[in-house]
Structures are given as C-alpha cells and as structure tokens.
Amino acid sequence: MLHKTLQRQLIKAFGSQQRIPKDLYSLFQTISDTYFHADEDRDLIERSLEISSRELENLNRKLQSEGELIEKEVEKRTQELSAERNKLSIILSGIVDAVIAVDLERKIILFNKAAENVTGYKVAQVIDKPIDDVIKLFDNATQISSETFCPMPQNNFEGIIYKKQGLKMLGLKQQQTYVDLLTGQIQEGHVFNLGCILTLHNISKEMQLEEMKLDFVSMAAHELRTPLTAINGYLSVFIEESRGTFTEDQKMFLDRITIATHQLVALVENLLNVSRIERGAFTVKLEKIDWLQYVKRVVEQFEERAKQKHLTLTLNTPSTLLPPVMADPLRISEVVSNLLSNAVTYTPGSGSVTVWFEKTANEVITHIQDTGEGIPPEALPHLFTKFFRVSGKLEQGSKGTGLGLYISKEIVTMHNGRIWAESTFKKGSTFSFALPAVKSD
Amino acid sequence: MTNTDQNQVIALIEDEDLIRDLYKRQLEKAGLSVVAFDSGQSALEWFKKHTADLVLLDVMLPDINGIEILRQLKADERTKKMRVLLLTNLGQETILKEAECLGAEGHFIKVSYTPSQVVELVQSKLTNGSNITK
Numbered sequence: 001m002l003h004k005t006l007q008r009q010l011i012k013a014f015g016s017q018q019r020i021p022k023d024l025y026s027l028f029q030t031i032s033d034t035y036f037h038a039d040e041d042r043d044l045i046e047r048s049l050e051i052s053s054r055e056l057e058n059l060n061r062k063l064q065s066e067g068e069l070i071e072k073e074v075e076k077r078t079q080e081l082s083a084e085r086n087k088l089s090i091i092l093s094g095i096v097d098a099v100i101a102v103d104l105e106r107k108i109i110l111f112n113k114a115a116e117n118v119t120g121y122k123v124a125q126v127i128d129k130p131i132d133d134v135i136k137l138f139d140n141a142t143q144i145s146s147e148t149f150c151p152m153p154q155n156n157f158e159g160i161i162y163k164k165q166g167l168k169m170l171g172l173k174q175q176q177t178y179v180d181l182l183t184g185q186i187q188e189g190h191v192f193n194l195g196c197i198l199t200l201h202n203i204s205k206e207m208q209l210e211e212m213k214l215d216f217v218s219m220a221a222h223e224l225r226t227p228l229t230a231i232n233g234y235l236s237v238f239i240e241e242s243r244g245t246f247t248e249d250q251k252m253f254l255d256r257i258t259i260a261t262h263q264l265v266a267l268v269e270n271l272l273n274v275s276r277i278e279r280g281a282f283t284v285k286l287e288k289i290d291w292l293q294y295v296k297r298v299v300e301q302f303e304e305r306a307k308q309k310h311l312t313l314t315l316n317t318p319s320t321l322l323p324p325v326m327a328d329p330l331r332i333s334e335v336v337s338n339l340l341s342n343a344v345t346y347t348p349g350s351g352s353v354t355v356w357f358e359k360t361a362n363e364v365i366t367h368i369q370d371t372g373e374g375i376p377p378e379a380l381p382h383l384f385t386k387f388f389r390v391s392g393k394l395e396q397g398s399k400g401t402g403l404g405l406y407i408s409k410e411i412v413t414m415h416n417g418r419i420w421a422e423s424t425f426k427k428g429s430t431f432s433f434a435l436p437a438v439k440s441d
Numbered sequence: 442m443t444n445t446d447q448n449q450v451i452a453l454i455e456d457e458d459l460i461r462d463l464y465k466r467q468l469e470k471a472g473l474s475v476v477a478f479d480s481g482q483s484a485l486e487w488f489k490k491h492t493a494d495l496v497l498l499d500v501m502l503p504d505i506n507g508i509e510i511l512r513q514l515k516a517d518e519r520t521k522k523m524r525v526l527l528l529t530n531l532g533q534e535t536i537l538k539e540a541e542c543l544g545a546e547g548h549f550i551k552v553s554y555t556p557s558q559v560v561e562l563v564q565s566k567l568t569n570g571s572n573i574t575k
Contacts, residue, residue: 230457233460233556236556237463237556265552265553272532
C-alpha cells in the first residue's frame with residue numbers, strides 16, 4: 001500500500017496504475033514509507049502547533065486578566081495616594097498656624113492655607129521660590145537672615161533647631177504681622193530634599209491687645225498726673241503761705257496728705273516706667289561715673305528718714321579705690337534709691353542699714369544690707385517679678401507697689417549688670433547689684 | 442522778694458485751668474507779668490503782635506499741639522528768638538527730643554515740680570538764659 005500522494009505522482013509519471021514497474025515496487029515502498037513518516041511528523045508538528053497556539057491563547061488571556069488586575073491595583077493605589085495627599089493637604093490647611101517647608105536650597109516646597117493668609121501670597125506664587133523672596137523676619141529692628149531661622153540639616157539632627165517669639169514678619173507688599181517662629185528638621189531631610197519646616201504662629205492680635213493695654217496704662221497715668229499736679233501744687237503753696245498758723249494736728253494732717261500725694265506721684269511714675277520698659281521706650285545713656293561719690297550723694301538723701309526712724313545708716317568706704325562704672329546717672333539713682341528706700345522702710349527702729357562695696361575683676365558690686373525682718377525663702381525667687389509683694393508681716397503698713405524691684409532689675413539689666421538678694425528670715429536682707437567697671441588703661 | 446526785672450513778660454499756654462491759674466498766680470507773686478492762654482490758637486493770635494521774654498508752653502493742648510506752636514514760633518523771624526520752655530505730663534522722649542531739635546530751651550514734668558520750683562526755674566531762665574534744664 002503506497003502513500004496516496006506518491007501513488008498519484010507515479011500514475012501521472014507512468015500513465016496508469018498497471019504501468020508502474022513491479023520490480024521498482026520495493027523502492028517505491030521505501031519512498032512511500034518516508035512520505036508516511038513525513039505525514040506523521042507533520043501531524044505531530046501540526047498538533048503541537050495547535051497545542052502551542054492554544055497555550056499562547058490561554059497565556060494571553062491570563063496575561064490580559066493579570067494586566068487588568070494590575071491596572072486596577074495601580075488605579076486603586078493612585079486613588080489611595082491622592083486620598084492620602086488630600087488628607088495631608090486638608091490637615092495642613094486646617095492647621096491654624098502657617099506651615100512652610102523648604103528644600104535643601106531653601107526653596108519653598110510646601111505652603112499651607114494659614115501661610116497664605118499670614119503672608120498674603122497664594123501657594124502657586126511661592127512654590128519653588130527662595131524663602132527670602134517670600135518672607136522677611138525681624139527681631140525688633142534687626143533682620144534675621146534665612147541662614148539663621150532656616151538652617152540646613154546637619155549631623156542627622158531631628159527636632160526644633162530655631163525658636164524665636166514676637167518677630168515682625170513682612171510678606172507680600174510688605175504686609176506686616178507678628179509671629180512666634182518654630183523651625184523643625186527631620187533626620188532624613190537629606191534623603192527627601194527637605195531643608196526645614198517653619199511653623200509661624202500669628203500673634204498680631206495679642207500684640208495689638210498688649211499695645212492697647214500699654215497705651216491705656218500710659219494714657220491713664222498721664223491723665224492721673226494732671227489732677228495730681230494740681231493737688232500737689234495747691235497743697236505746697238497752701239502749706240508755704242500758711243506756715244506757722246497750723247496746730248500740731250493740722251500740721252500732721254497736712255504732712256500725711258503730702259506724703260500720700262507723693263506716693264501717688266511715685267506710683268504713677270512707676271506705672272509709666274513699667275509701660276515704657278515693656279514698650280522698649282526705656283533707654284539708658286551710659287557715662288563714666290565716680291561710683292563712691294555718686295552713691296554717697298544718694299545715701300545722704302536718706303539720712304533724714306533714717307534718723308527719724310532711729311536707724312543707723314552707714315556707708316563703708318572701701319579700703320582700695322573703686323574703679324569708675326559706666327552708668328546712666330538718672331536711671332541708676334532710681335535703683336540705689338529704691339533699694340535704700342526699701343531697706344529703710346522695712347527695717348524696724350534701732351536697726352541698721354549698711355552700704356558696702358566689693359570689687360571683682362570686671363565689676364563693682366554694691367551691697368545694701370539691713371537688719372530688718374528678712375524675706376521668707378519661698379518669696380526670694382519672685383522678688384524681682386512685676387507686681388510681686390511679699391505677704392505677711394512685711395506687707396503690713398508698707399506702701400509698695402510691687403514695681404520698684406522689677407524696675408530696678410530692668411534698669412540694672414540695661415546696664416549689662418546683675419541684681420540679686422540674699423536674706424535670712426528674721427535676721428535681715430542684703431540686696432546687691434553689680435555694674436561693669438571701667439577698665440583702667 | 443525777687444530781683445527779676447518787673448517788665449519781663451511770661452506767656453503761659455496751658456489748657457488746664459487749675460494749673461494755669463496756679464502758675465500765673467505764683468509767677469505774678471514773684472513780680473513777673475504773665476499773659477495766660479488756654480488754647481494754642483489764642484496764643485498764636487497774640488504772638489502776631491507781641492513777644493514774650495519766656496514762653497511756658499504745654500505740649501498737649503486741645504486745638505494745636507505744643508510742638509506745632511513751637512514750630513510756628515521758631516519759623517517766624519519776629520518770634521524765633523523767644524525762649525520756650527515746655528511743660529508736660531507726658532514726658533515722651535521722642536516728642537521732647539523733637540522739641541529740642543526745634544529749639545526749645547528745655548522742659549519740665551509738671552507733676553514733679555512744686556509751684557515754687559517752677560518760679561525758681563523761670564527766674565533762672567530769665568537771668569541766665571544759657572543755663573538749659575535737662
């Protein structure tokens with residue numbers, strides 16, 4: 001049985017089936033076998049091709065569905081990411097403080113809603129702009145450079161790297177606000193190209209209120225001075241012109257009215273000084289002063305009061321010459337008078353008040369020591385605080401305003417000096433202040 | 442009682458009646474002639490025809506403030522030589538510095554001065570013009 005294709009070709013070649021030579025039949029048989037083999041091979045190939053294509057199709061289908069899955073996943077992740085971003089920007093826009101982040105070149109990469117409000121800029125105007133082009137910060141009149149308030153990350157530091165309160169900030173068109181600034185950094189800053197994060201708390205309203213309060217205090221104090229001028233003036237003229245006509249009682253009454261008036265004048269003066277200090281309008285003009293002679297003159301003014309109270313008021317002249325000090329004569333006399341006045345007021349009769357000096361390498365220290373009631377230990381740390389009054393026995397019959405020591409401290413600080421108090425309860429107190437000495441050359 | 446020349450004239454510009462009356466009374470008692478004004482406008486009106494040996498000028502006045510009056514007096518050839526002493530209860534350093542620049546003789550805080558001290562200050566100004574108060 002020959003392969004059909006071969007048989008057809010042999011018939012074509014020899015004319016008919018019968019003409020095919022029988023002696024070649026075994027040869028044809030072999031060729032026919034090859035045909036059959038070829039057929040088998042082809043079938044095999046066809047079948048495997050068929051299988052492959054089916055497999056490919058399956059694979060394709062699988063790939064397609066996996067692709068779809070991936071696409072869906074990507075879409076989902078993108079949504080999640082954008083939701084996360086939205087959440088972040090919603091949170092940031094919800095923060096009442098301005099948040100500004102800058103990159104390692106101090107260019108703005110994040111700017112929240114509050115930052116827009118406080119600076120006047122819109123976020124689109126500032127992204128990628130250097131921080132210096134957007135805000136300027138001032139401590140009083142001195143501008144703070146962005147290198148200072150916005151330092152670049154170093155040594156893997158993480159946390160608050162700069163902090164300053166009550167800064168003046170200029171934004172768009174010199175829009176002015178007052179802010180408390182906090183600058184933070186994260187450890188991975190370098191990795192994310194994140195320089196630092198500024199948080200600005202707008203305190204303009206508080207500043208405005210504070211200013212109004214100070215204006216009110218100074219206005220009220222000035223208004224008080226007008227009637228006080230009249231009371232004081234008429235009283236002094238009245239006493240002068242009627243001198244010698246008063247009974248002992250009348251004299252005592254008038255003395256007391258005078259004392260009370262002077263106290264009121266001093267109180268108003270103190271209130272004004274406090275308001276000046278807080279407004280930064282209180283200044284000192286330093287000049288070279290012969291300190292011993294200067295203090296001597298102030299002490300002399302208290303001799304009469306000390307005598308009346310039977311107090312011993314002494315000024316110990318130092319054994320070696322005191323160097324001159326740099327001080328504002330008008331302001332520093334307030335300090336010496338205040339400390340002496342306290343010592344004389346709070347030391348009971350027959351006690352003593354002693355002024356003595358100490359010289360260190362750079363300072364002249366003045367001590368005002370009394371044998372009075374002393375100050376309770378718990379009150380010592382608060383003595384120089386505004387409106388602080390020692391409660392208890394000291395308080396009785398005293399006329400303090402709780403401003404004298406606060407003002408003294410401020411004045412001494414303006415002289416680059418120090419002021420402090422030491423006291424043994426029931427034994428007495430020593431108030432001391434140090435002023436920078438003028439170096440002899 | 443005083444060695445001040447009787448003919449010397451003090452112009453006192455102060456809107457507070459109580460203070461104006463008191464200063465006027467005490468200065469006149471010391472033998473000085475005092476022309477007193479309760480407003481800046483009335484004083485400027487008077488200065489159009491007169492001058493004074495010393496002007497006591499309140500800083501806070503209801504119509505024109507003392508600094509403006511000082512400026513006008515110093516801008517006029519006829520009145521610019523008059524010595525002006527400012528009275529104030531404000532004591533604002535910036536204003537006082539401005540006054541000094543404009544040519545004021547000095548100032549005093551009213552509440553810190555008794556009327557006799559004011560009279561002494563005025564007399565010292567009249568006899569010794571160069572001795573400027575701080």
